[in-house]
Amino acid sequence: VAIGYTANDGVSALAAIVGFVVFLASLGISSVLFFDLDPTSLKPIMGIPSLDTGVFGGLIMGCIAAYLFNRFFRIKLPQYLGFFAGKRFVPIITAFTAIAVGMLMSLIWPPIGGLIDYLAATAAEGGNVPITVAIYGFVERLLIPFGLHHVWNVPFFFQIGSFVDPITGETVTGDLNRFFAGDPTAGIIGGAYWFKMFGLPAAALAMWRCAKPQNRKQVGGIMISAALTSFLTGITEPVEFSFVFVAPVLFLLHAVLAGFADLLFVSLGGHMGFTFSHGFIDFFLFYNLGTRVWLILAFGPFFAALYYFSFRFVIKRFNLLTPGREEQAITGDVAAGLPKDAEAMSKELVLAFGGRSNIENLDACITRLRIGVKEMGKVNIARLKALGATGVLQVGNNAQAIFGPRSENLKTDMVEYLKTAGPEADEVVTPVPAESMTLAADQPQIAADPDAAEKAQHIVTALGGTHNIRAVDPVALTRLRVDVVDPAIVDDIALKAAGVNAMMKVQDQILHLVVGLYAEQYAGEINQHFKASV
DSSP states (O other): OTGGGTTTOHHHHHHHHHHHHHHHHHHHHHHHHHHOOOGGGOEEETTEEEOOOTHHHHHHHHHHHHHHHHHHTTOOOOGGGGGGOGGGHHHHHHHHHHHHHHHHHHHHHHHHHHHHHHHHHHHHHTSSHHHHHHHHHHHHHHHGGGTOHHHHHHIIIIISSEEEOTTTOOEEESHHHHHHHTOTTOOTTTTHHHIIIIIHHHHHHHHHHHSOGGGHHHHHHHHHHHHHHHHHHOOOHHHHTTTTTTOHHHHHHHHHHHHHHHHHHHHTTOBOOOSSOSSHHHHHHHGGGSBSTHHHHHHHHHHHHHHHHHHHHHHHHHTOOOTTOSSSOOOSOTTTTOOSSHHHHHHHHHHHTTOGGGEEEEEEOSSEEEEEESOGGGOOHHHHHHTTOSEEEEETTEEEEEOGGGHHHHHHHHHHHHHHOOGGGGOOOOOOOHHHHHSOTTSOOOOOOTTHHHHHHHHHHHTTOGGGEEEEEEETTTEEEEEESOGGGOOHHHHHHTTOOEEEEOSSSEEEEEOOTTHHHHHHHHHHHHHHHO
8 A cells, every 4th residue: 555655665665564563552552551451352463462453454554654655755854863854754753653543543443343343243144144245235336436445345355254264274354265265155245246247238238329329339439348348357447437427327226236236146145256356257267166156147137138228218218418428429430549659648648647747646556547646737637538538537636547457557658658758748738629639630620619608608607607616627528627616506407508418516516517519618718707807
């Protein structure tokens, strides 16, 4: 965790280890001194008597060490303390912070640990396993857009239940570890194979078929690739991020169906684990270890049909603007104009994130580029979309672009490019209309909207006037991203009357207005109103 957020700097790893050791000691001592805990109830961890926080303690100290490294690795101290300045200061401040964190955790961990123990007991004893996994599946999907599903997964993957490995004699915990140790009661979240191998690919097919005829070629290329990724590897984000923001009701439906899949699989006596995710590769490798694994193939077509027809019905019934259904959508080959080699692609990505001078750190997970930036306003979301991102999230000063399984390679290419890049990596990049990047050269350009000024005036009025608008930017080809002061005074009806096809609230004060291909022009007109009002 620590090196992942500090550009692989070894000092942060050392600080995390030092902090974790001090944290364990502080947690154990505080529990006994301040809360009269029986010392015999402490568990030796790395030889230190302490409360067992599982992987949570390591995650917490890893995050703290990373934060303190980024905050203090260049700190300057008085000359007589100069030896401890810079990176040497990080393990020291981490150790002192760990003392306080250990004392705090001695207060808040016992009830959290009790809740985890309850979940573990109910699942391991079989009393409420179907309900437990249904709740797990439902909540886990809802947390995907925020990247918090990893936290939710921890107790289920690594702490729930216990089993003595018959080969090593060691006690293992967690559904995954117990499954591979031979515990016949483990593998309780195998229902995800149904919606990852069959359900979401069928949902992608439904969105493809629901696209307007002139857009199906473009949408089909995106959806088929995303569907194959989900089926083979179990990576679902390329499909999910194609509809989570434009059609949240579909994502809620998906979460309900995911919970239902987990519930049904366990209720029918199925048990199946995984190592990476619930894709065909894991299914092929480990099917002989599971129980009633044939259920996955037998009910797969049922879940494919359930997802396809439910998605198709909801999209048509509520006229949801899934890919290819916008009032004005771009036609042509989505790959037209994309860079053909790794260096050119890396350059375009660097510029899309605001140039080398705007990038603070580069990182990637399985499906996302995670780029720390100095100014989020310099990130060109439309350009990232045109380069192949299926979604872009803004988390503080961290821009996360969804590129699927190639994200790690893209990050590596960007790192290598920046080592030798010249002044072109710091070019001042003005927002590029996304349509000019994705349309083939022989495609006719979209004509300007002659009524743009009037429509922009109506949109400003519906948003509560210029005093209620902090910023307006064109994003995702067909939308306006609006930062408002008070969302309560925004008039939805007036927005529709002004030509806005749909409004989505993505954060407390951030709205996305779907306006079609004239988004760039409308944003310019609205910004003119700002200048006129100053």
